[in-house]
Amino acid sequence: MSLPAPSADTTAVVTGASSGIGVEIARELARRGHGVTLVARREDRLVALAGELADRHGVRTEVVAADLGDEAARTRVVDTLGERGLRASVLVNNAGLSTMGPVAASDPGAELGMIRIDVEAVVHLCSALVPAMVAAGAGAVLNVASTAAFQPLPGQAGYGASKAFVLSYTQALATELHGTGVSATTLCPGPVRTEFGEKAGISQEDAESSLPSFMWVTAEEVARQAVAALDAGRPVVIPGTPNRVAAGFAH
Numbered sequence: 001m002s003l004p005a006p007s008a009d010t011t012a013v014v015t016g017a018s019s020g021i022g023v024e025i026a027r028e029l030a031r032r033g034h035g036v037t038l039v040a041r042r043e044d045r046l047v048a049l050a051g052e053l054a055d056r057h058g059v060r061t062e063v064v065a066a067d068l069g070d071e072a073a074r075t076r077v078v079d080t081l082g083e084r085g086l087r088a089s090v091l092v093n094n095a096g097l098s099t100m101g102p103v104a105a106s107d108p109g110a111e112l113g114m115i116r117i118d119v120e121a122v123v124h125l126c127s128a129l130v131p132a133m134v135a136a137g138a139g140a141v142l143n144v145a146s147t148a149a150f151q152p153l154p155g156q157a158g159y160g161a162s163k164a165f166v167l168s169y170t171q172a173l174a175t176e177l178h179g180t181g182v183s184a185t186t187l188c189p190g191p192v193r194t195e196f197g198e199k200a201g202i203s204q205e206d207a208e209s210s211l212p213s214f215m216w217v218t219a220e221e222v223a224r225q226a227v228a229a230l231d232a233g234r235p236v237v238i239p240g241t242p243n244r245v246a247a248g249f250a251h
Contacts, residue, residue: 003231004089004138006033011060011086013037013077013129015068015121016095018045021144021192024223025092026053032227034090035060039077041067062086068095069116071124078128087136088129090230093122093166094144098159111158118162126173130182139182140230143170147190147238163188167236174235183233187226190239192219 004010012029016022018040026036030053038046043065050061064080066073081088096118099110122143133139146159149167153160167186174184222239229237 002233003032003034003140003227004136006035006059007089008060009085009087010089011035011037011062011081012090012092013039013081013088013125014092014094015039015125016144017049018042021187021189021219021222021226022092022094023049024219025094025142025226028223028227029090029092030057030059030061033057033059035062035086037062037064037077037081037086037088039064039066039068040095041065068121069113071120074121074124074128078125081129087132089133089136089138090140090142091125091129091133092142092144093125094142095121096144096162098156100156102155103157106158114158115162118159119165122166122169126169130173130177133182134177134180137181140233141170141173141182141184142187142226142230143184144187144189144226145170147188149186149188171235183230185226185230185234186236187222187229188236188238189222190217192217192222 012034014022014026014036017026017038026038026049030036036053036059038050038061040046043063046063046065050063053059054061062084064077066077068074097114099106099114126141130141143166145163145166148160149163167188170184170186177184217239225237225239
C-alpha cells in the first residue's frame with residue numbers, strides 16, 4: 001500500500017504545521033507532489049510556509065488557522081475543505097502539546113486543554129475525514145504519538161497517556177482499514193529539536209542535558225522517515241535506532 005496519487009481535488013491535511021515536525025512533514029509531502037492544507041493557530045507562519053511550498057514545488061496550498069482544542073474550529077477545518085472542493089486523501093494529526101509537573105500540582109484547565117488537542121482532535125478529524133477516504137478506496141492517515149506511548153511518564157502523566165491512546169487508537173484503525181485501500185500509521189518520535197519542549201516549559205539546554213545526544217533526531221529526518229513509512233503502509237514508525245531499542249524494552 002502506498003500514498004494515494006496527488007490530484008487536483010485532493011489535499012494532504014497537516015495539523016500543527018506552523019513549526020517543527022509538522023513543517024517538515026508538509027515539506028516532504030509537497031516534495032512528493034501533494035497539495036497541502038496547513039492547519040495551526042499561527043496564521044502568519046502558515047502563510048509563509050504555504051508560499052514556500054507553492055513556489056518550490058508548484059503544489060496547491062491551503063491555509064486554515066484554527067485552535068484544534070476547540071470543537072467548532074475543528075469542524076470549520078473539515079467544512080472548509082468541502083467549500084474549496086477538496087477531499088483529504090492524506091491526514092496528518094501532528095498538533096500536540098504537553099504539560100509538566102505532578103498531577104497533584106496540576107491545573108485542571110491546562111490538563112483538559114492538552115487532552116482536547118492531543119486526543120480529541122485526533123479522533124474528531126479521523127472520524128470526519130476517514131469515511132471519504134474509504135469511499136474513494138485510497139487514503140493515508142499519520143497520527144503522531146511519541147516514544148512516551150510505550151511507558152508511563154511521571155511528571156507528564158497526561159501527555160504520556162494521551163500518546164498511548166493515540167498509539168492504540170491508530171493501531172486499531174489500521175486493522176479496521178485493512179483491505180480498504182486506506183492505511184493508518186503511528187509516528188512515535190523520541191527527542192527532537194523543535195519548539196515543543198520550550199512550550200511545555202523545558203528549555204532546550206535542559207532537555208539536551210537530560211538525554212544522551214545519540215537519541216536526538218532532527219525534525220527533517222523524522223519527517224522523511226514518517227512519510228516513507230506512510231508510503232509503505234507501515235503501522236508504526238520510530239525514528240532513530242536508539243529510540244526503537246528503548247521503546248522495545250519499555251513496551
